[in-house]
Amino acid sequence: MSTDSAAVPLITGGKTPADVTRDVCTPLERRPTALWWLGMLIAVTALGIGVASISYQIMVGIGTWGLNRTVGWGFDITNFVFWVGIGHAGTLISAVLLLFRQKWRTSINRSAEAMTIFAVICAALFPLIHMGRPWLAYWVFPYPNPRGPLWVNFRSALLWDVFAISTYFTISLVFWYVGLIPDLATVRDRATGRWRKRIFGTLSLGWSGTARNWSRYETACVLLAALATPLVVSVHSVVSSDFATAVIPGWHATLFPPYFVIGAIFSGFAMVLTLMLVARKVMNFEDYITRKHIEAICKVLVFTGTIVGLAYATEFFMSWYSGSGYERFVFLNRVAGPFSAAFGVMVLCNVITPQLLWFRAVRNNLLVVFIISLMVNLGMWFERFVIIVTSLSRDFLPSSWSGYVPTWIEVGALVGSFGLFFTCFLLFCRFVPAISMFEVKGVLEHKHSEEGA
Amino acid sequence: MTERALYRTQPRTLRALTVLAGVGAILFLVGLLVDSHRAWAGYLIGFHYVVGLALAGPLFIAVLALSGARWADAAAPVPRLMAQRLPLAFGLGLILCLGIPSLYEWSHSAQVAQDPLLQHKAPWLNTGGFIVRLLLYFLAWYLATRLLLRRSQGGTRGALLRASALFMLVFAVGYSLASVDWIESLDPHWFSTIFALYILAGLGVSGLACAILIFIGLRRAGSLGPGRHVELLDDLGKIAIGLTLFWAYIWYCQYMLIWYTDMPEETPWYVLRLRGTWQSLTPACLVLNWAIPFLALMLRRLRRSEAAMARIAIVMLIGHGLDLYLLISPTAHPSDPLIGPWELGPILLCLSLFTLALLRGLERRPAELSG
Numbered sequence: 001m002s003t004d005s006a007a008v009p010l011i012t013g014g015k016t017p018a019d020v021t022r023d024v025c026t027p028l029e030r031r032p033t034a035l036w037w038l039g040m041l042i043a044v045t046a047l048g049i050g051v052a053s054i055s056y057q058i059m060v061g062i063g064t065w066g067l068n069r070t071v072g073w074g075f076d077i078t079n080f081v082f083w084v085g086i087g088h089a090g091t092l093i094s095a096v097l098l099l100f101r102q103k104w105r106t107s108i109n110r111s112a113e114a115m116t117i118f119a120v121i122c123a124a125l126f127p128l129i130h131m132g133r134p135w136l137a138y139w140v141f142p143y144p145n146p147r148g149p150l151w152v153n154f155r156s157a158l159l160w161d162v163f164a165i166s167t168y169f170t171i172s173l174v175f176w177y178v179g180l181i182p183d184l185a186t187v188r189d190r191a192t193g194r195w196r197k198r199i200f201g202t203l204s205l206g207w208s209g210t211a212r213n214w215s216r217y218e219t220a221c222v223l224l225a226a227l228a229t230p231l232v233v234s235v236h237s238v239v240s241s242d243f244a245t246a247v248i249p250g251w252h253a254t255l256f257p258p259y260f261v262i263g264a265i266f267s268g269f270a271m272v273l274t275l276m277l278v279a280r281k282v283m284n285f286e287d288y289i290t291r292k293h294i295e296a297i298c299k300v301l302v303f304t305g306t307i308v309g310l311a312y313a314t315e316f317f318m319s320w321y322s323g324s325g326y327e328r329f330v331f332l333n334r335v336a337g338p339f340s341a342a343f344g345v346m347v348l349c350n351v352i353t354p355q356l357l358w359f360r361a362v363r364n365n366l367l368v369v370f371i372i373s374l375m376v377n378l379g380m381w382f383e384r385f386v387i388i389v390t391s392l393s394r395d396f397l398p399s400s401w402s403g404y405v406p407t408w409i410e411v412g413a414l415v416g417s418f419g420l421f422f423t424c425f426l427l428f429c430r431f432v433p434a435i436s437m438f439e440v441k442g443v444l445e446h447k448h449s450e451e452g453a
Numbered sequence: 454m455t456e457r458a459l460y461r462t463q464p465r466t467l468r469a470l471t472v473l474a475g476v477g478a479i480l481f482l483v484g485l486l487v488d489s490h491r492a493w494a495g496y497l498i499g500f501h502y503v504v505g506l507a508l509a510g511p512l513f514i515a516v517l518a519l520s521g522a523r524w525a526d527a528a529a530p531v532p533r534l535m536a537q538r539l540p541l542a543f544g545l546g547l548i549l550c551l552g553i554p555s556l557y558e559w560s561h562s563a564q565v566a567q568d569p570l571l572q573h574k575a576p577w578l579n580t581g582g583f584i585v586r587l588l589l590y591f592l593a594w595y596l597a598t599r600l601l602l603r604r605s606q607g608g609t610r611g612a613l614l615r616a617s618a619l620f621m622l623v624f625a626v627g628y629s630l631a632s633v634d635w636i637e638s639l640d641p642h643w644f645s646t647i648f649a650l651y652i653l654a655g656l657g658v659s660g661l662a663c664a665i666l667i668f669i670g671l672r673r674a675g676s677l678g679p680g681r682h683v684e685l686l687d688d689l690g691k692i693a694i695g696l697t698l699f700w701a702y703i704w705y706c707q708y709m710l711i712w713y714t715d716m717p718e719e720t721p722w723y724v725l726r727l728r729g730t731w732q733s734l735t736p737a738c739l740v741l742n743w744a745i746p747f748l749a750l751m752l753r754r755l756r757r758s759e760a761a762m763a764r765i766a767i768v769m770l771i772g773h774g775l776d777l778y779l780l781i782s783p784t785a786h787p788s789d790p791l792i793g794p795w796e797l798g799p800i801l802l803c804l805s806l807f808t809l810a811l812l813r814g815l816e817r818r819p820a821e822l823s824g
Contacts (some may be wrong), residue, residue: 233702245713252714255646257706303519310625314646321633322644323573324718358618 010104010443013287017441020288024183024435025190027283032430035282043422050416053409054129062132064409070402071392075410076130077242079417081384082267083123084165084239085260088232089268090116091172094179095228098221104296106439107288110183111279111428112272113176118424119271120169122417127161129413157241164238168231175224181207182217183433236264243387250330250391253318259311263380266304266350270376273297275425277370279434288435291364298363301376305354312351326396334390338403342382343390349379459530459676460815467812474805480798488795493552494785495796498777499803500545501635502659505773506807507542509660510535511598512624514605515617524688527680531667533605534814535660536598541810543591545803549635550584556785557583559641570642578638586634590627597623628653639784643722647707654700655776658742661693662769667811669759669766676815683757690756690765694747697769701743725783730790738779741772774800 015023032040057064067074090112097105128134139145140162142152152159185207188200207213240260243251253259273294280289319327334343353375356362363369389404428434484492513532517525553560558571559578565571571578597620604616629649637648645651668689671677711719726735746769755761782790 237702237706241710244710247714247716252710252716253646254648254707254710255650256710258647258650258703299519306622307625310629314629314649318644318646321574321577322718323570323642 010107010290010292011288011440012290015287015444017444020435020437020440020444021186021190023284023288024433024437024440025187027429028187028431028433029190033282036426036430039282039422040426043419043426046415046419047423048416048419049412050419053412053416054125057129057409057413058132058134062130064407066405066407066410068402068404070395070400071389071404073388073392074404075385075406075414076126078381078384078388079414080123080126081239081260081388082381083119083126083417083421084235085264085267085380085384086271087116087119087123087168087172087268088236088261088264089272090114090119091168091175091228091232092265092268093272094175095225096232098225099229103443104293106443107285107290107293107435108272108276108297109439110176110179110432110436111275111425111434113172113179114425114428114432114434115268115271115275116172117169117176118421118428119268120165120172121424122421124165124169125417125420126413127158157238157245160238160241164235168235171224171228171231175228178217178220178224179436180432181205182209182438183436185209186437187433232265233261236260243391248391248395249324249326250334250387253315255311255314255318259308259315262304262307262311263383266301266308267376267380269297269300269304270373270380273301273369273373274377277366277373279429283429283434285435288440294366294369295363298357298369301373302354302357305350305357305376309351312347330391330394333394334386337390337394339386339390339393342386346379346382346386349375350383353379460671460674460812462812462816467809470805470809470812474802474809477798477800477802477805480794481802484795484798489552489555490785491782491791491793491795492799493555494782496552496799496803497549497556497635497781498774498796499800500542500549501777501781502774502800503538503545503803503807504542504631505656505659506535506663507538508594508624508628509656509663510538511594511601511620512656512660513664514601515620515624518605518613518617519621525685527677527682527685528664528668528689529605530671530677531664533602534667534811535663536602537814538807538810539591539595539598541806543595545806546587546591550587553580553583557638557641559638574641578641583634586630590631593623593627628656636780639781640722643719645707645711645719645722647703651700651703651707654696654703655742655773657696658693658700658746658769659773661689661696662766662773665689665693665762665766666770669763671815672759686759686762687753687756690750690762693765693769694750697743697746697750701739701747704739704743725787726779729788731779731783734775734779734790738772738775741768742776743772746772 011020013019065074065076067076090109093105093112094109097109128137131137139147139150140152140159142154145151181204184200184204188197188204191197191200237257237260240256244253244256246252276289276293276297280286316331319331322328334340353372356368356372362372393404394401481492481496484495510532513525514536517532557578558564559574560580560583565575576582597616601613601616601620604613632649632652636652637644665686668677668686672682708723711723725731746765749755749761749765755765778790778792778796782796
């Protein structure tokens, strides 16, 4: 969010447009590195654990989870909200920052958008398996059916989720794909093999790079950005309604929609930061994802993290100010109840450690930044866990109070979702230009007049 | 920057504004004798309006600095001019303290004695605390704004960024609490966690509308020097789209969640505002604050026309006045919306004092306004 010193270039190493094409396309055209295989091995193993856990759960039933009659949502919905949140940074970077003409987005938007798509897939997985009989999942869609009076409930926030998430997924996918077209054409033009040429030729939709192509294309991108922008806000607002439309203390708060949105952006940027720090090392993108990008993301993190802290403080103040005994109890219970450790992790990771990013020395130390980004990811997962589980486990009737301990099957499903996410991400890095070449070429220093491919 | 004043107001205009302020003051004083509840409610509207406009100045400076934006450099004097009105807002705030008994139910010990909820809130909602906090808010805002104005005039970029971040923190915390003190506690039984954000959204919309008007005024007077002013106006229009949308979003979040859960401790706020004649004002508020500016600003032609932008800004300012009226007045006269000399007088007083101060600020210290 900053152009601190306009003199420092966004892209270092004096790259020419031809260098950009070569640097971005080479990883797609040679055999994967050992590091990539190692990453893939870990990701696929995690995915395997997930497939095994979820298969077992579907065969045996939801009873394999630690949920009970009081705590009906646990790891599943926590994971769902977590992954939806992760996705938000992608849309924010590609749509909102495009409208705000922030040039630093160009190196990271492609992978952030891919991250969005994979995160939404991971998110959708959890409500699906929570249904118990996922083969009937199509029942969530309203269409004339032979099931008699069985019809979706439009008043339920859970149904709004179906629409919000499917819209989000569709628009994100279209936006990402449209953004890829000129670069897919570049890959096509460099391709040597017949099949490779044919596949990328089809995918690039006959792109020829004429002035007319570009003019139409830029209009389409701005329109899609404008369409995608409301989604940054709407999706997590709807997700927050799953809780805020309930009367459970700690869930019903009018602040929830914007509070969830800002938390989503916070966690999403943390994930972008984690991925970018890894990608620039593994893919040799140090000249493209520079300290300037890292610095900008860090500033977004400290800004959104502080707002998240203010939101926590508001909730606590209001739980007292409201004069509602239930509200006060729920918040005290978060601090000192059976899940106080989760609360501690949440405050430490989301509010306290990001404050270190105020200091330039910290922002310039990539190892520390990496650790902070991981902590924010962790903290935001725990935030959702705290909201969901502490409120459910202690509701109005003490006779129905209960605890919650996740089973290995639930942990396996969480591990599996990370496996799915990273498997998809590694495949993306392998088969698709991970940096938007044509946009990066637009922000190069104009020292070189050489034409790129 | 030359020593020439940025803008010289016609003495006629200044006289007219002074007369308006005088009329407002007289109406306010008479109103205090006739119906003090209505007069103080009107005063709170005027006061809150002016505080919002004054704080929008440093807020815009800080946001622009933090986001590294240079597109608004040509308009730099505008937010500075607004920021310098903070002492006036403080003065109005001191007078507000006299109105506590008329405005706030929690200030009456007899009422508190028979209401357990008010007793629970008494550590926060009491006359002494209200006054001390008001002083603290203004002190903190004033110091942070002064630092910000200095840093934005000279000094390093790092120092400006630090001053901006400091202002943002002081502003966010102070304004959240102030919104509870000044407005939310008008109905001390009611609460909403999003309320501060709603008040903040109103500040954003009205502050931007005011900035657009000042910008157009200065441009017409030829005071802004060279620059791509049409582009700047267009960008201000786009920001206004975002802010009106943000306001509407926050309005909707609060309304939808309270309507949906239908809990007796939350609904009275809306029940009061959706009863009888009050009912028609809520849609009017949404139309003025959101629908009209949002739809009009979608048109590029209008965003680039000074005449159209000035009209849109005036609609937004009127909308903000109605918004504050709907927030404040229903507690003063719940049965029916009343708008007469006792409300208009104090509002007129506050707004004409603000405008006078703005115009005088333009004449006196031109050097301080350059960014």
